[in-house]
Structure formats: structure tokens, C-alpha cells
Amino acid sequence: MVITDKGKSDSDKMPEVSPAEAKVLKFLTELKKDTLPISEANIEVEGLNEREISSAISWLEKKELINVQKTEHHTFLLTEEGRKFIKEGLPEERAFQLSEKNKGTTPSEIMKQLGSKDGKIAIAQLAKLGIKPSQGIIDVSRGIGNIEEIFIRRKSFLAGLPESAISDPDTLEHFKKREDIIAEKKRTERTVAPTDLGMRLSKVVTTEDVVSEVTPEILQNESWKGRNFRRYDLNAPVERINSAVYHPITFLIEKVRRIFLDMGFTEMTGHYVEYAGWNMDSLFIPQDHPARDMQDTFYLDSDREIPFEDSEAMKIFRKVHENGIEGYSGWGYRWKEEIAREKVLRTHTTVSTIRYLYKHKESPQAAFSVEKVFRHESVDWKHLAELHQIEGTYYAKDANLSTLFWLMKEFYGRLGFHDLKFIPSYYPYTEPSLDVVVNINGKEMELGGSGVFRPEVTRPLGLKEPVVAWGLGLERLAMIYYGFEDIRDIYRTDIDWLRKFPLRF
Numbered sequence: 001m002v003i004t005d006k007g008k009s010d011s012d013k014m015p016e017v018s019p020a021e022a023k024v025l026k027f028l029t030e031l032k033k034d035t036l037p038i039s040e041a042n043i044e045v046e047g048l049n050e051r052e053i054s055s056a057i058s059w060l061e062k063k064e065l066i067n068v069q070k071t072e073h074h075t076f077l078l079t080e081e082g083r084k085f086i087k088e089g090l091p092e093e094r095a096f097q098l099s100e101k102n103k104g105t106t107p108s109e110i111m112k113q114l115g116s117k118d119g120k121i122a123i124a125q126l127a128k129l130g131i132k133p134s135q136g137i138i139d140v141s142r143g144i145g146n147i148e149e150i151f152i153r154r155k156s157f158l159a160g161l162p163e164s165a166i167s168d169p170d171t172l173e174h175f176k177k178r179e180d181i182i183a184e185k186k187r188t189e190r191t192v193a194p195t196d197l198g199m200r201l202s203k204v205v206t207t208e209d210v211v212s213e214v215t216p217e218i219l220q221n222e223s224w225k226g227r228n229f230r231r232y233d234l235n236a237p238v239e240r241i242n243s244a245v246y247h248p249i250t251f252l253i254e255k256v257r258r259i260f261l262d263m264g265f266t267e268m269t270g271h272y273v274e275y276a277g278w279n280m281d282s283l284f285i286p287q288d289h290p291a292r293d294m295q296d297t298f299y300l301d302s303d304r305e306i307p308f309e310d311s312e313a314m315k316i317f318r319k320v321h322e323n324g325i326e327g328y329s330g331w332g333y334r335w336k337e338e339i340a341r342e343k344v345l346r347t348h349t350t351v352s353t354i355r356y357l358y359k360h361k362e363s364p365q366a367a368f369s370v371e372k373v374f375r376h377e378s379v380d381w382k383h384l385a386e387l388h389q390i391e392g393t394y395y396a397k398d399a400n401l402s403t404l405f406w407l408m409k410e411f412y413g414r415l416g417f418h419d420l421k422f423i424p425s426y427y428p429y430t431e432p433s434l435d436v437v438v439n440i441n442g443k444e445m446e447l448g449g450s451g452v453f454r455p456e457v458t459r460p461l462g463l464k465e466p467v468v469a470w471g472l473g474l475e476r477l478a479m480i481y482y483g484f485e486d487i488r489d490i491y492r493t494d495i496d497w498l499r500k501f502p503l504r505f
């Protein structure tokens with residue numbers, strides 16, 4: 001829009017208006033004083049439809065150029081049900097006619113003829129009019145007053161809506177209490193009048209045609225040529241927009257994935273529900289190992305089959321557990337397939353590694369995953385029952401402890417943690433076993449386990465070279481990465497807190 005030079009000092013402080021707003025404002029200020037305020041419905045401006053006028057009014061009000069008064073109007077309209085009753089007659093009327101025709105009727109006959117919903121209404125309404133069954137018979141000749149007149153009044157009320165709601169308030173009250181025949185509709189009427197500021201602005205404002213939006217059409221047909229453009233205030237204050245960012249846990253998962261992908265690892269995926277056989281037996285964990293206890297592992301009571309063919313693998317597990325392999329004695333007990341066929345929520349993603357290597361026996365292999373595992377833990381500041389593991393394996397002729405050290409140093413180094421320590425540990429499936437500890441600001445945090453798989457794990461599956469593997473806690477890592485004191489913080493969802501982490505790649 002264009003503000004003319006007239007009254008420049010004044011117009012400097014004046015709000016800007018769009019051409020549509022200018023037109024509406026002009027219309028209002030040109031009206032005779034005694035016609036103000038005017039109802040929105042009576043505003044007619046050339047070139048503007050109802051919606052555009054309505055939007056212009058809202059903007060003019062915001063800019064304090066007009067005063068707007070709102071009045072609520074209630075109107076009553078017929079519902080679908082109401083329309084049906086006009087056509088078929090009200091239920092009470094139909095029941096009345098039935099009784100009249102048969103010289104008395106019964107409630108069950110009414111229900112039969114009208115259906116149970118309308119039948120119930122009819123009986124209740126007749127009762128209100130004083131017609132109640134006596135010895136099981138509804139006889140309308142015992143009614144009080146002229147009942148038919150009431151029916152006519154009710155029907156003409158329905159047919160006469162919305163006006164009849166004003167002319168017959170008694171019947172309105174009646175139908176308001178009945179369900180679903182009439183519906184109340186609220187409409188807000190706005191009446192408007194220009195303010196002093198609006199009056200002054202309308203004198204300097206022009207409604208001249210301006211280009212307010214540059215569209216491809218305007219550019220193509222060159223119709224913008226010779227026209228004025230709407231002015232934009234580039235310094236106008238705007239609302240702050242919070243754009244989408246990553247949740248801290250998603251961000252860290254993504255970061256970890258990118259590191260391993262960059263290092264040439266292949267991503268593995270697995271399954272929440274696993275056979276105990278793969279989760280444990282494949283890793284040479286004896287069937288009476290305490291970790292298999294209900295205390296630590298969630299067992300599933302389900303007959304659903306897991307859709308993998310595992311009988312070959314189960315045979316292998318039995319052989320290793322019962323008899324060992326050449327040079328290694330095994331556990332020497334009777335291995336039970338039922339135990340291996342129990343279903344568990346996987347307690348670690350090392351099960352994915354084992355499945356992966358079983359399928360990819362040719363070396364070298366480098367694979368990783370960042371996936372969820374489940375443990376029967378009581379949740380506290382350092383423990384979760386549902387957590388992610390950063391799992392990985394390197395299977396190659398030259399794989400050894402140094403490779404493992406190097407891989408861990410490289411991985412954590414890329415996340416910014418350079419002070420690592422490996423301490424001797426124990427896992428039934430690795431030898432040696434090492435736990436990874438990170439030193440951060442003088443505090444040590446244990447991040448997970450690692451090691452070289454025992455021959456009892458690798459050889460029976462047909463893996464001929466050494467395999468190094470690790471399973472690291474993602475949430476523990478998140479604690480030190482973000483500086484959380486409590487591991488549960490990672491799963492917070494309140495938006496104000498999350499906005500403190502503007503995480504993007």
C-alpha cells in the first residue's frame with residue numbers, strides 16, 4: 001500500500017494496511033455517522049468477497065483502526081432426526097394414532113410398530129401428557145386436554161425453525177429437553193465503526209491497485225509493469241519459530257551410526273524377540289547360567305513362532321555345550337532344546353552379531369548396530385530396563401586385541417572422548433574380556449564390554465578367523481556426552497527442556 005505525502009508526520013506512526021483493508025476502511029469512514037456502527041453483514045465493497053471483508057475487519061481491529069463489537073446469536077435448527085419426525089410424525093403422535101385406531105394399545109405393540117428407540121420416546125412423551133398404561137393398556141381416550149393440538153403445535157414449531165424458536169419459547173423449552181431433534185447454533189455478529197486513528201488514516205490511505213503478491217503469473221504476463229508494489233516492513237518484529245531438531249537420543253544414535261558407516265562398517269538389524277538359544281546358547285552361555293534367570297531376563301509367554309529356521313543352529317549349540325570342540329571340553333551337561341526354544345526379549349545385541357556372522361562366514365566382516373535391548377533391572381539414575389547398545393564386530397585374519405583397542409579409541413575419539421581405559425572383565429563368550437571405561441573430567445564411566453570371541457562360539461558356526469566384538473551402552477554414553485547426572489533424563493519429553501538442545505547435523 002502507499003501512504004501519500006499528505007500528513008507525513010502523522011502517517012509515519014500509522015500502521016500499514018493492505019489494499020483490502022484500505023477499501024473496507026474507506027467504506028466505513030464514508031458512511032453517515034448515524035449508520036454506525038454497522039453490522040459486518042451490511043458491508044459491501046467492490047472486488048471483495050465476504051471472507052476477504054471478514055479478514056480485513058479482523059486486521060483493522062488488530063491495528064486499532066476500527067472498533068468491533070461482538071454479539072452472540074443463538075439459532076435453533078432441525079437435526080436429521082427432527083426432519084424425519086416432521087415427515088413421519090412425532091413418535092408420541094404416531095403412538096397416539098395407533099391407540100386411537102385400535103381403541104387402546106400396549107407398550108409392546110408401540111415398540112413393535114415404532115421400533116424400540118422411537119417406541120420408548122413415544123411412551124415417555126405420552127406419559128408426560130398424562131397418558132399412562134393402565135393394566136397394560138394405553139388408552140388415549142383418557143388423555144387430558146386436546147392432545148392433538150399439542151402435536152400440531154410441536155410439528156409446526158419444528159417446521160417453522162429457526163423463527164419459531166423466538167415466537168414459541170415454550171415449545172422451544174420442550175424440545176431443548178428432548179434429545180437430538182433440534183440443535184443450537186451459535187453465530188457471532190460483528191458490528192464495526194472506525195476509530196479516530198482509522199478516520200485519520202483513511203484520509204491518507206489509497207486504495208489504489210497494488211501488487212501485494214508476486215506470483216509466477218504476474219511475472220510471466222508482465223502485468224506487474226507500471227504498477228505499485230505493496231510495501232513490506234522488513235524490520236517488523238516477528239514471532240520466534242522453533243524449528244524441528246533432533247531429540248538428544250536420536251541425535252546421538254545418528255551420530256554413532258555415521259561414525260561406524262564412515263569407518264566402513266555394515267549396519268546389522270535384529271529382532272526384539274529372540275530364542276534364548278540365539279541370545280545365550282549360541283554364545284556358549286550354559287543353560288544354568290545365573291544371567292538366564294528370570295531376575296535378569298524377560299521371558300515371553302507366547303506360542304507364536306519366530307519366523308527363522310533354526311534347527312541347524314540348535315544342533316550346533318547342543319554339540320558344543322555337551323561335547324565341546326576339538327581341544328575344548330564343553331560344559332558336559334545334557335543340553336535341552338526346550339530351554340533354547342524359550343522366547344526372550346533380547347538382553348543384548350550380541351545376538352545380532354552372532355546371527356550376522358552365522359550368515360556371513362567369509363572374512364573379513366565389519367558390522368555394527370545401535371538397537372534396543374531389555375533387562376529386568378530396577379530403574380535408577382544409572383540403570384534402565386530398556387536401553388540401546390552400540391554393538392559391533394570385526395572378523396578378519398588379523399583381528400586381535402590391538403584391533404579392538406584401536407577401534408574403540410577411534411570410535412570414542414570421533415565423539416570427543418580421548419581418555420579411554422580397558423579393564424579386565426568376564427563374559428562367558430569372550431577370552432580375553434575387557435570393559436571400556438572413559439575418563440571424563442576426572443570421573444570414570446564404564447561404558448560396556450568387549451573381547452575376542454572364544455573358539456567355542458566361532459568355530460562351530462564355521463568362522464575360521466578371530467572375531468573381536470563389543471557391546472556398549474548408548475544411554476551411558478549420552479550421560480557423558482550431554483552431561484546428564486541421571487540416565488532417565490535422556491528420555492524426557494517436555495518440550496521446553498528439549499528446546500535447550502538445538503541438535504542438527
Ligand code: PHE
Pocket residue numbers: 347348349350427430433448449450451469470471472
Ligand atoms: N554383550 C555384552 C553386554 O551385554 C557386551 C559384550 C559384547 C561383551 C561383545 C563382549 C563382547 O554387556
